[in-house]
Amino acid sequence: MGGAPQAPPPISAGARGLRPGCARKAGRAGGYDVTMEELEHGLLIQPWAWLQLSGESLLAKVYITTQKGYALLLSDLQYVWHEQVDTNVVSQRAKELNKRLSATPSAFLSHLKDLMCTLLEGSTDTKGATFSCEHMPDGLTLHVRSDLSGLPFHWNFQCALASPSMVSQHLIRPLMGMSLALQHQVKELASLLRMKDAEIQDYQENGATLSRDRLKTELFDENVFLEQFVTEISRGESKRKGQLNGCVSTPSPERTGWGLEMDCPFSWCPSWAVELTDLTWDVVGAVVAGTGA
């Protein structure tokens, strides 16, 4: 591992509103050696975005570097697909798909980068480009049509099913880290609310009154909060798609921890919470970071 490769710019670098992998200029001076490993790393630190294609919603993240190739992940939350290619593959596929177009791989990659960034930024103006996806046995192809130098340009991102370790790295671990961090935030905020209530109570006990009644808040009760929260979501869910499959939609007053541990208000939200809150950050951190407990 000698001579650590230079990392791509961190996520929040670059102009606001521009997606990190979409920065039009390299964040470092001079060309740096982007290996396949760097494509992998580049992809790892990209954020996910939600693609709305005709008739299909997909999560997507992409890392394109004009000098070396691209890496792409797509998921419909049922499957995860992946493609990672270098400039040789880009060059060959570009010739196959665009017989009348002659350009360097770098020019094709630059154009693909522009197109994909526009798509991932959710811009409504795709500059005449169209995107569609096609499910194949064990794969998914994202077709792109646009213009390049006044000629039609076609590209197919030919994704295969992602490996279990990619699914873990890009989805399971980040989501688990995110859930744990958010649970921690919820606990902290609940604790702050109890402190606010103690302060308010002290004012009231000393005879303070409000000038405007509408400013009066109710004592925060975490159980009531969770109950209301779940009832609200269950109601919204039920309204939208009728009865939820296999799950009880009325919340139970029994609850042992933060989160949504109860009668499974969503078919897609079983009782993670109790289990997760039992974990310590050290244990989870060690496991999530792959260092063992």
Next chain:
Amino acid sequence: MGGAPQAPPPISAGARGLRPGCARKAGRAGGYDVTMEELEHGLLIQPWAWLQLSGESLLAKVYITTQKGYALLLSDLQYVWHEQVDTNVVSQRAKELNKRLSATPSAFLSHLKDLMCTLLEGSTDTKGATFSCEHMPDGLTLHVRSDLSGLPFHWNFQCALASPSMVSQHLIRPLMGMSLALQHQVKELASLLRMKDAEIQDYQENGATLSRDRLKTELFDENVFLEQFVTEISRGESKRKGQLNGCVSTPSPERTGWGLEMDCPFSWCPSWAVELTDLTWDVVGAVVAGTGA
């Protein structure tokens, strides 16, 4: 699909402290037809638990029914393994592993259920049973040793890599649902805190004072809260395992939304948040529920 199968008892049913799949008595009167599909469904609504085996931490969920078989999922957050077997397999494997023991599949399953529930409940008293796991090419075997009717009892849960759709159903979608729900909670709690502050400010503007200074709270600022939160976690993380690979550990003041969208404070927590907060519940619900957007 005629004659909807009776669902297993909901998650919060049963005695407190007992895991749902671990209820010693069936939640419904009379035997009901548990098909492989029901084993799948039974497993789906089980909560995950954290197993601490010697030298290894695993997430696990299990559904065992003495009449029909069991379904088991294990994950080290890198891979997910699965086994689902009916009574025929139980009977055959029991004979192979326990030549001196003669019992019905139902008796073996009942014993396995007791053992696994003890393990998943995190009880320190495993009644003399020992558990160990062995990584195989493309699989994981969980070895169990205990006593049954005074004789040694051996069992191997022979798990293969779980299919992408199982990983999605049992991990990705629940985690995504959980993250979204928790983000929603964080927003609601922040909103409550601002209301408390408005109430407190009104008391103060009307000349109210505190009898105990220590009850004074600071005005809630969501940006400061997130900053402190991430700094704290980054510090804890850095202390624990030095520099995090590939990620900037100092938080950036730039932040556009709730959650952890910033300089990737964890290697396992990229900037999901902004993307997720951009989603509406309807879109996500539709996609997560597999109905398309």
